[in-house]
Amino acid sequence: MQQCCKVKNMKNLLRLKKLNETPFRKRVLDIFNKYPYAISMGVIEKELKDYNRITLYRTMKAFVKNGLIHEILMGGEETKFALCKEICSNEAHQHQHIHFKCKQCNSVTCVEIAKFPVISLPNYKIEELEIQATGVCAACQS
């Protein structure tokens, strides 16, 4: 399975994204490091065991806003979250990847693709594209 990304230097990452380093935030980032795919609130809550629900929501909101993580909406499912690339800012998330949901292992991963498709619609100005794919992942096929 594909690794989204890993946080090597947590202190730097938080600083880079203009967030203070706190024990709670490090605990949450550790969980993202532990999983090689996108995770849901449920998973994070289970991993944390002992936590404050409100603080968690505020932390996640701050992480999304400041470009540490991005939200992945998979139709009819729980919203999932995955680490962003370092270049993502609070202005714009910039990903050259698609979100892939495996029907077999149920994992959602961010998969980088070489040539991102270009779609043009007459009279429409397309500024952003988000692509969700469903199927069977590499690991589940072998």
Next chain:
Amino acid sequence: MQQCCKVKNMKNLLRLKKLNETPFRKRVLDIFNKYPYAISMGVIEKELKDYNRITLYRTMKAFVKNGLIHEILMGGEETKFALCKEICSNEAHQHQHIHFKCKQCNSVTCVEIAKFPVISLPNYKIEELEIQATGVCAACQS
């Protein structure tokens, strides 16, 4: 702005999708007919004025399950719904369209595209693709 689709014969449509024809369901379908773009729960609730919240949720769920409407998730926004094509079944929704969100008028429309992009990832088996685009729609540009 692009019309998603229209329901001509409501009785037939409901029967075709194996749902009984009831006054409430017809009222909900009428609302979809009235709007040429995807609408949110909020819009439906406002249009209905007088309704039962629980019945509405159950109706929407039945419509999605039986292939009358499809759900459109636009990141960070309210979920929207649009009429399906007649061929959609309860087994599989089949759309050759992308979901386009206009930043100016905030409308979400289903836009048919001639050649749906083909994405291939080594070792991955892609079965479905869902594409969300954001930008400026035809109407807002002129």
Next chain:
DNA sequence: TATTAAATGCAACAGTGTTGCAAAGTAAAA
């Protein structure tokens, strides 16, 4: 260490969606 700003925790609440059950409505056969 002192100061200032940010993060956390608590209480309370609003919105969203669900379930069980009884009543009303619909479809189809007698």
Next chain:
DNA sequence: TTTTACTTTGCAACACTGTTGCATTTAATA
């Protein structure tokens, strides 16, 4: 048309998700 079987609706009650205001604690910086 009436009967019957099944589906839909409405009510009450509830669970889950996410938010806000405010007091307290913690982190960053001088």
